[in-house]
Amino acid sequence: MTERKNAWARMAGNCHFLRWVDTLLRGAAQVMFQDSAWCGLFFLLGIAWGAWAEGIPEVALGALVGLVVGTLAACILGAPGEDIRKGLHGYNGILVGCALPTFFGSTAVCWVLVVAGSFFSTVVMLAVSRFLRTWKVSAMTGPFVFTTWFILLASYNFAHFKITGLPHPSLPAQPSEAMAMLPDVEVLARAVLKGVSQVFLIGNEVTGLLFLVGLAGASLPASIFAWCGSAVAIATAAFLGADERAVAEGLYQFSAVLTAIGLGSAFYSPNWRVILYALLGTVFTVVAQGALNVALAPLGIPTLTFPFVIAAWLFLLPNIQFMPESHRTPSPSA
Amino acid sequence: MTERKNAWARMAGNCHFLRWVDTLLRGAAQVMFQDSAWCGLFFLLGIAWGAWAEGIPEVALGALVGLVVGTLAACILGAPGEDIRKGLHGYNGILVGCALPTFFGSTAVCWVLVVAGSFFSTVVMLAVSRFLRTWKVSAMTGPFVFTTWFILLASYNFAHFKITGLPHPSLPAQPSEAMAMLPDVEVLARAVLKGVSQVFLIGNEVTGLLFLVGLAGASLPASIFAWCGSAVAIATAAFLGADERAVAEGLYQFSAVLTAIGLGSAFYSPNWRVILYALLGTVFTVVAQGALNVALAPLGIPTLTFPFVIAAWLFLLPNIQFMPESHRTPSPSA
């Protein structure tokens, strides 16, 4: 595989078009903190498979459009070239492109918003990155979340949006029935994989598997942390009494997956203390998922990956010294 | 006109009372980023006319009280003299003074709050300015918004407030009917002017015209950006399907007017790239207006100029280098 990668690196170095493709693939991979075209390719394959299998091809198209527009926007706005090259201005756009066709019918307004929104997500990326630079903390998927929240909220206000997939606005009410602890091993295994795939808003086991393979190609620890993060999230959700169907669909896991990869392998190098810290962060992410579900219920919008964003910011801000920092570049610095 | 200004500057230089009047007029003008007593005079005239024409003289009185108290507060709290002199501690107070009598009946509690609120808006101005100094970004009308939100929210909690003009708290629901695109040119022309006047919470065409004339006296580009910002906001609102009556009243335009002036002429010097960037910011402001309408619906309070504040912060934080920065002083630095 390393040989294949080197060949690709040579080709991308010689050809403008291939370098551009390489940048876009890295943009897809950066959603899970990987600076790897190979990993990004598997992510795009996973999205394509999931979109086809679930009957929502618009999500795959939206992903491509968002990825291209978000990256282009960074060039137009004069973002530092090395950040663009690492894919740091593509990962928010691709998520915006996945999200909008998931929640809206495929109208002209929707596609204008995919383009405008992924462009805007790069403005937010530059703004949030500059804001957080003071503390040397990355923007995470915050720009995607803020951009999409703005558009989803606005959809309730304007008549030309075709809302198809948003929860009905309602006041919080505690569910009476607890989860039956998912005793079925197959159901659990599927829920773990769907938790990984839901990072891109897709509930599909094969997609989850393709994501894990892509991750493993870039970083084996990242792939293991992704799988374990999803499993830990299921256990936490079961302990707290989450809705069984939501867990089976991966909705309590996807943010936890990102927290586990981020704290466990991307921002710190894995060792025992880091693993315990990442575990605490992953458990917190599930509580935050529940808290944000409730906080957003009256507004009728989903949390997206904000539970992860808030977990990452809270757990990285203390900048704990006794844990050796990873030698990898710690993501955006725009 | 320049001569008249110079004569005024000489007089204000020689007389303590006139210098104080000059400072207050600049405070009114700073709502739209102008450091100009002439412009402020037209703003006060516009407010007076609008308040009289709409039958709400309390708004004009509130504006005066807020302007004086906010500026006095800065002196008492020891804010830097040059900031006070530019009117940077008057513009939040005047807006608080316009807002409270718009939403509350003219009771004793209301007027105590006008005084206390405009004093407090200067504390918030100092706090937000110090917070944002790290990124060299101004407080915008954030202090006015935060102060007024606190008081409006509190009004639902205490029995001695006389609420007259607040929206009923409700869960978000998408309107079924779209706007009929306002085909009438006269209606559109009036909506553009009302959009400008609503910056001070007044829906009156003559007031809008007086504001544009005052702006033109201080900066012709600012006046043009104000008019165009309002027009672009109407077009965006029509495309997205906004409520026709709200557009006719100027409620989707006033924040966009501020964004257009701010990004187009106050914080950057106008050139083609700046114009496109300001256009993007103005369009975003309309989406943010819709989003914040929805986000605040359950609480029953209006957005005030927060769509502008968030647009300005997001679009100024990236501190994009390839646009030549204006040589004008970029507003507060308290």
Added chain:
Amino acid sequence: MTERKNAWARMAGNCHFLRWVDTLLRGAAQVMFQDSAWCGLFFLLGIAWGAWAEGIPEVALGALVGLVVGTLAACILGAPGEDIRKGLHGYNGILVGCALPTFFGSTAVCWVLVVAGSFFSTVVMLAVSRFLRTWKVSAMTGPFVFTTWFILLASYNFAHFKITGLPHPSLPAQPSEAMAMLPDVEVLARAVLKGVSQVFLIGNEVTGLLFLVGLAGASLPASIFAWCGSAVAIATAAFLGADERAVAEGLYQFSAVLTAIGLGSAFYSPNWRVILYALLGTVFTVVAQGALNVALAPLGIPTLTFPFVIAAWLFLLPNIQFMPESHRTPSPSA
């Protein structure tokens, strides 16, 4: 008393266990900004008495557990030793430990959350402190508030939480009847003391008295500001028309008590200008209490001490120069 203190300081210096006890007592005292074991002892006595008198012994147990776990977490996470020694990593934990058994039934999930939550409150303490270090402002009780809000919100989402003491989620509605101004001197005197005791979520006059005695032992001005803050809050609430029963229970006073101590004696040395500034902050805290009551009503969670936190941040951020800063160490610097 000073002699007794010196004897204690010698003993704590010689014995690891006593030093640990001393640190914990200081943690309790830091809720009201005191670096004093003596004061912390009275606080614990007050909590014990209140919990016993009100029939909620779980609150006293939770306080102890939270205090120990929060402080231990700081050791494990490698926080600076001098901060730990001053009790700066105990005060959020003790409040989390008081809060959760107040709002939840005493189930296994509740006690797991007391432990996990007070541990997590120290992570938030380190995060918020690092964030705010840029402006030399302390975290106040923000980490307690954020941690507890997350858990309270999550409780509506998961079936295994036993909610017992949370307000029902509802849209804001203005009360029609004003407060009858509490004409009874005894009722007022009790309300002042309960306002002090509610800082630890306990409504008990004797507890309030014990807190005031403990404060006086550490700093007489602090004790006076606490009592006056509670009295000013009652007057403000009466003027604005607050609910009489809530005032009698101390619910409009506890945040104001903290603001008064903080602005009046902890972050500034008392003089006439400081007293006026603290008065303004205390009055604002009551308005903020009302505003946050409304803002959180749709979510069914209480404000906790956030009105104080926001007042402290807004009034300390301007860093007003003409007031001589206290020579005392201005609290956390982690």
